[in-house]
Amino acid sequence: xxxxxxxxxxxxxxxxxxxxxxxxxxxxxxxxxxxxxxxxxxxxxxxxxxxxxxxxxxxxxxxxxxxxxxxxxxxxxxxxxxxxxxxxxxxxxxxxxxxxxxxxxxxxxxxxxxxxxxxxxxxxxxxxxxxxxxxxxxxxxxxxxxxxxxxxxxxxxxxxxxxxxxxxxxxxxxxxxxxxxxxxxxxxxxxxxxxxxxxxxxxxxxxxxxxxxxxxxxxxxxxxxxxxxxxxxxxxxxxxxxxxxxxxxxxxxxxxxxxxxxxxxxxxxxxxxxxxxxxxxxxxxxxxxxxxxxxxxxxxxxxxxxxxxxxxxxxxxxxxxxxxxxxxxxxxxxxxxxxxxxxxxxxxxxxxxxxxxxxxxxxxxxxxxxxxxxxxxxxxxxxxxxxxxxxxxxxxxxxxxxxxxxxxxxxxx
Amino acid sequence: xxxxxxxxxxxxxxxxxxxxxxxxxxxxxxxxxxxxxxxxxxxxxxxxxxxxxxxxxxxxxxxxxxxxxxxxxxxxxxxxxxxxxxxxxxxxxxxxxxxxxxxxxxxxxxxxxxxxxxxxxxxxxxxxxxxxxxxxxxxxxxxxxxxxxxxxxxxxxxxxxxxxxxxxxxxxxxxxxxxxxxxxxxxxxxxxxxxxxxxxxxxxxxxxxxxxxxxxxxxxxxxxxxxxxxxxxxxxxxxxxxxxxxxxxxxxxxxxxxxxxxxxxxxxxxxxxxxxxxxxxxxxxxxxxxxxxxxxxxxxxxxxxxxxxxxxxxxxxxxxxxxxxxxxxxxxxxxxxxxxxxxxxxxxxxxxxxxxxxxxxxxxxxxxxxxxxxxxxxxxxxxxxxxxxxxxxxxxxxxxxxxxxxxxxx
Numbered sequence: 131x132x133x134x135x136x137x138x139x140x141x142x143x144x145x146x147x148x149x150x151x152x153x154x155x156x157x158x159x160x161x162x163x164x165x166x167x168x169x170x171x172x173x174x175x176x177x178x179x180x181x182x183x184x185x186x187x188x189x190x191x192x193x194x195x196x197x198x199x200x201x202x203x204x205x206x207x208x209x210x211x212x213x214x215x216x217x218x219x220x221x222x223x224x225x226x227x228x229x230x231x232x233x234x235x236x237x238x239x240x241x242x243x244x245x246x247x248x249x250x251x252x253x254x255x256x257x258x259x260x261x262x263x264x265x266x267x268x269x270x271x272x273x274x275x276x277x278x279x280x281x282x283x284x285x286x287x288x289x290x291x292x293x294x295x296x297x298x299x300x301x302x303x304x305x306x307x308x309x310x311x312x313x314x315x316x317x318x319x320x321x322x323x324x325x326x327x328x329x330x331x332x333x334x335x336x337x338x339x340x341x342x343x344x345x346x347x348x349x350x351x352x353x354x355x356x357x358x359x360x361x362x363x364x365x366x367x368x369x370x371x372x373x374x375x376x377x378x379x380x381x382x383x384x385x386x387x388x389x390x391x392x393x394x395x396x397x398x399x400x401x402x403x404x405x406x407x408x409x410x411x412x413x414x415x416x417x418x419x420x421x422x423x424x425x426x427x428x429x430x431x432x433x434x435x436x437x438x439x440x441x442x443x444x445x446x447x448x449x450x451x452x453x454x455x456x457x458x459x460x461x462x463x464x465x466x467x468x469x470x471x472x473x474x475x476x477x478x479x480x481x482x483x484x485x486x487x488x489x490x491x492x493x494x495x496x497x498x499x500x501x502x503x504x505x506x507x508x509x510x511x512x513x514x515x516x517x518x519x520x521x522x523x524x525x526x527x528x529x530x531x532x533x534x535x536x537x538x539x540x541x542x543x
Numbered sequence: 544x545x546x547x548x549x550x551x552x553x554x555x556x557x558x559x560x561x562x563x564x565x566x567x568x569x570x571x572x573x574x575x576x577x578x579x580x581x582x583x584x585x586x587x588x589x590x591x592x593x594x595x596x597x598x599x600x601x602x603x604x605x606x607x608x609x610x611x612x613x614x615x616x617x618x619x620x621x622x623x624x625x626x627x628x629x630x631x632x633x634x635x636x637x638x639x640x641x642x643x644x645x646x647x648x649x650x651x652x653x654x655x656x657x658x659x660x661x662x663x664x665x666x667x668x669x670x671x672x673x674x675x676x677x678x679x680x681x682x683x684x685x686x687x688x689x690x691x692x693x694x695x696x697x698x699x700x701x702x703x704x705x706x707x708x709x710x711x712x713x714x715x716x717x718x719x720x721x722x723x724x725x726x727x728x729x730x731x732x733x734x735x736x737x738x739x740x741x742x743x744x745x746x747x748x749x750x751x752x753x754x755x756x757x758x759x760x761x762x763x764x765x766x767x768x769x770x771x772x773x774x775x776x777x778x779x780x781x782x783x784x785x786x787x788x789x790x791x792x793x794x795x796x797x798x799x800x801x802x803x804x805x806x807x808x809x810x811x812x813x814x815x816x817x818x819x820x821x822x823x824x825x826x827x828x829x830x831x832x833x834x835x836x837x838x839x840x841x842x843x844x845x846x847x848x849x850x851x852x853x854x855x856x857x858x859x860x861x862x863x864x865x866x867x868x869x870x871x872x873x874x875x876x877x878x879x880x881x882x883x884x885x886x887x888x889x890x891x892x893x894x895x896x897x898x899x900x901x902x903x904x905x906x907x908x909x910x911x912x913x914x915x916x917x918x919x920x921x922x923x924x925x926x927x928x929x930x931x932x933x934x935x936x937x938x939x940x941x942x943x944x945x946x947x948x949x950x951x952x953x
Contacts, residue, residue, distance in 0.1 A: 146548075152835075158834065159827075162824055169816075169817075173816060187936055239655075294613070308655040311654050312650070315649070393899045396896030397899075397900070403894075412821075416824060417567075418572065422562055422828065423831065425562065425565065433736070486807050488805070489802035490803070490806035490807065490808060493806045493903065493904065494806060494903065
């Protein structure tokens with residue numbers, strides 16, 4: 131028997147035409163695939179945007195990608211657990227290493243009092259120059275100015291705290307905290323700036339002064355609570371971490387952001403898993419329809435398949451032809467779904483206002499603007515899952531079609 | 544006659560058994576998933592609400608109208624003890640307790656920290672808040688005792704104090720006077736809610752009023768409802784009665800903890816987006832199946848119409864077929880969903896990273912979905928509705944069928 135030879139082009143034409151024999155069914159299936167793929171990518175972009183924001187905010191609040199501190203400081207953030215300002219080898223590495231941004235800071239619990247009210251706060255003594263990259267605070271000043279030098283005598287407080295204290299820009303407040311000997315030190319500060327944080331809760335607690343001024347107040351000249359480092363990308367800080375921890379004198383504790391905040395680390399690690407689960411669930415819901423479509427398409431063509439088999443077409447080619455049909459269906463669906471997703475995500479990239487649930491989002495550590503993040507990785511993931519699993523689920527119907535007995539197939543009605 | 548249509552519909556379904564099962568399979572898959580995740584959502588929302596509210600804030604609070612926005616000492620409720628007692632008698636419930644709140648700087652021998660100091664009614668406080676029950680070392684406050692304080696575990700660690708140690712606190716009183724006292728730590732609580740453990744301390748209300756010059760005033764009357772469902776009826780009866788009593792504001796828990804309701808809302812929104820996508824995909828599956836099955840049977844339907852069957856009757860047949868398919872998907876889906884969820888509601892489940900997340904929302908590190916009638920019916924019900932809606936178009940097409948042409952169709 132002459133072997134029926136088909137080149138790829140013929141096979142492709144055959145599949146393409148078969149696809150449109152029942153344009154309604156193909157159309158419905160394309161619609162389902164397009165919606166599924168759109169949902170995969172759209173939702174993933176929103177989730178990514180949310181988690182990125184959560185991580186960025188979280189890391190800015192820590193702050194920093196790497197922190198060096200007294201081993202007891204994280205558990206007991208007290209002024210007695212301070213460290214000396216960096217010197218020697220560490221200072222050298224800090225200056226030389228790939229980082230552009232590092233600073234020291236003091237962090238203590240304190241009480242702030244205006245003429246009318248008293249509140250417990252988190253008092254930070256910072257180096258103003260580096261703060262833009264570490265916490266992004268200078269950009270958040272809504273009134274007045276940010277601290278200018280390490281010796282600045284002013285204080286910067288949050289808008290919400292100002293409201294609670296019934297005070298305003300230019301007024302004086304008294305700050306009390308303990309020095310290492312547990313004597314209460316206090317000092318008046320003039321409010322030189324007021325900031326508005328993206329996360330409302332922080333405004334009430336974080337109060338900023340210049341580092342040297344605070345050292346004087348607490349009688350800890352030459353000492354700080356933490357050394358903060360910021361790398362280019364929070365995802366890739368291992369090389370820097372290695373270098374820094376080698377240069378850090380013994381007795382100090384060097385930690386990365388993900389060691390410090392387990393919630394952030396969990397979110398960071400879970401995100402890829404979430405995306406995969408979501409994509410696979412949507413695919414499974416789609417797969418029933420896909421198999422259904424193929425099974426019916428084959429069922430309608432039993433006689434035809436029997437005939438071409440009788441004419442000498444090899445079963446393998448029948449499998450290829452059906453798989454190709456399925457692949458074409460998937461590819462068109464993916465093209466529509468991807469374009470839909472890009473078309474809907476792009477206009478939202480300037481930010482989606484979700485301030486209606488701002489305080490709820492704050493509980494999760496997310497600010498009230500959501501910036502969807504459409505990543506190549508996620509798009510490739512969604513598309514590969516659909517194509518690979520799609521082809522896999524098509525194999526069974528295709529193989530069954532190819533193993534039909536031509537004589538029986540020809541005689542079915 | 545109805546019976547005939549039903550039997551026809553049932554038999555029609557199994558003319559293409561594989562197709563029917565694939566469509567029903569899509570429904571079962573979605574229904575199982577929906578039952579599970581809706582049960583999980585409801586369960587965790589309830590737990591979030593209960594854990595967050597019962598720990599401290601209670602379900603309802605009565606406050607000075609401006610206190611919610613500006614929690615300042617001077618926005619106080621006069622004669623708060625008598626007021627709370629009046630409410631207890633009037634509502635016939637005892638889970639009502641009066642509180643006053645202030646800020647102070649507390650110093651131990653070694654350390655000083657700012658803290659929130661709450662004056663509580665030691666007799667009634669355990670009825671509105673779980674905190675007194677969470678005293679892990681020492682004991683809770685004794686009624687009327689002065690110069691006793693109960694503090695959070697993290698605060699105790701930071702202050703480096705133990706049971707029996709002394710604390711000095713200073714703050715400013717109601718009349719802006721200097722408020723100071725020396726108290727002995729009698730108890731240390733551990734709630735697992737870091738805000739409370741880190742910065743809260745409780746003393747007796749009477750003592751608080753003396754030290755902070757409150758003259759019998761307080762800041763909030765806290766009410767704990769027996770069930771979360773009782774909150775709204777309680778709210779309405781309270782606003783009637785207290786409107787007559789001078790102007791106190793009645794605050795619902797979602798005003799006291801707006802983040803909680805909003806976190807739930809945000810979570811609901813994203814969850815429903817996912818559910819709707821699933822439901823739409825199932826609807827497409829049904830549309831595909833039913834449209835194909837109508838088109839295949841054009842000749843058959845033509846014949847039936849020629850025999851005198853009205854298109855409406857045929858449309859009913861299609862809807863009935865869809866209904867049967869949906870019913871099958873519904874029953875099996877709910878069945879599997881209930882089994883899976885029921886199993887997990889006993890053994891609980893967790894995934895890597897969940898403990899860290901749960902902690903943020905005052906949840907335990909294992910999740911236990913709770914099955915309720917609503918959580919079983921809601922998702923699958925909407926899937927069924929979507930499927931029936933999807934079958935309307937194929938069913939309506941039958942109206943366009945002309946018997947003669949139809950009988951000639953291939």
